[in-house]
Amino acid sequence: MAGFKTLDDIGNIDGKRVLLRVDLNVPVADGKVTDATRIERIAPTIAELSGKGAKVILLAHFGRPKDGPSPEFSLEPIAKASAKVLGRPVGFAPDCIGDAAASAVAAMNNGDVLLLENTRFYKGEEKNDAAFTEKLAANGDIFVSDAFSAAHRAHSSTEGLAHLLP
Template identity: 85%
Template sequence: MAGFKTLDDIGAVSGKRVLVRVDLNVPVADGKVTDATRIERIAPTIAELSKKGAKVILLAHFGRPKDGPSAEFSLEPIARATAEVLGRPVGFAADCIGDKAAEAVAAMKDGDVLLFENTRFYKAEEKNDPAFTEKLAANGDIYVNDAFSAAHRAHASTEGLAHRLPAYAGRTMQ
């Protein structure tokens, strides 16, 4: 398919920061993921990029927070569940932009996996705000969309980044 690049086209990613938009909108009760099906579906893309030496940075939304950061909608418990599914550590950055995100990315080694905090903690995410998109893009060299269920949304982390960085479809998108 012309113009539709996949992981088969991505080339060498060792040492590159790869922003991967994933769907982690999973059910959580008492701080624990109760159904890891969506995590299991994205695991092949994450594992493939990690094995190739990429610094894999996961972007996702969780729920519908109304007024910015909220413990109820934090992705931190989902980082633990993702680590269990992958069978490897998954770091967590307490923000998806700014100093906290940049410091977490700077600490990564090739092959590491890191989950950024909920992109919907910023209203600019759903507005596909160009300034917010630039802040997200500052943490990556390559963009991979592996969030099939969110791919129809014109948000900063789904549509905006695809125009700022070399973009590829992950395994769930093929």
């Protein structure tokens, strides 16, 4: 298929900040993930990127928060479950843009994995807002989508980033 690149097409990613869009809409009850299948499905991509020395920065939405940040829609419990599935630490940033995200990304070592907070905490995500997309892109050098189930959505973290980052 012309136009679609694969991980093999990226080249040397050692030390690169890779924004990896994943699907983490997993069931959570009492703050614990009850089915980690979607996390298991992204594990090979994370392992490949990390193994090649990339700083793997996970982007995802979770649920449908109405008015900004809400503890029930936080990705923090999913970061903990991801660490168990991956068998390695997964950092968590309490925001997907701004200083909190930038600081967490800056602290990463090659091969580290970091989950940024829920992109849907911002209205700009679903509107595919250019300014919001640029803020997301500021934390990455390369964009990889491994969220086929969300690929039909013209959101900042699915469609917008593909226009700003290789």
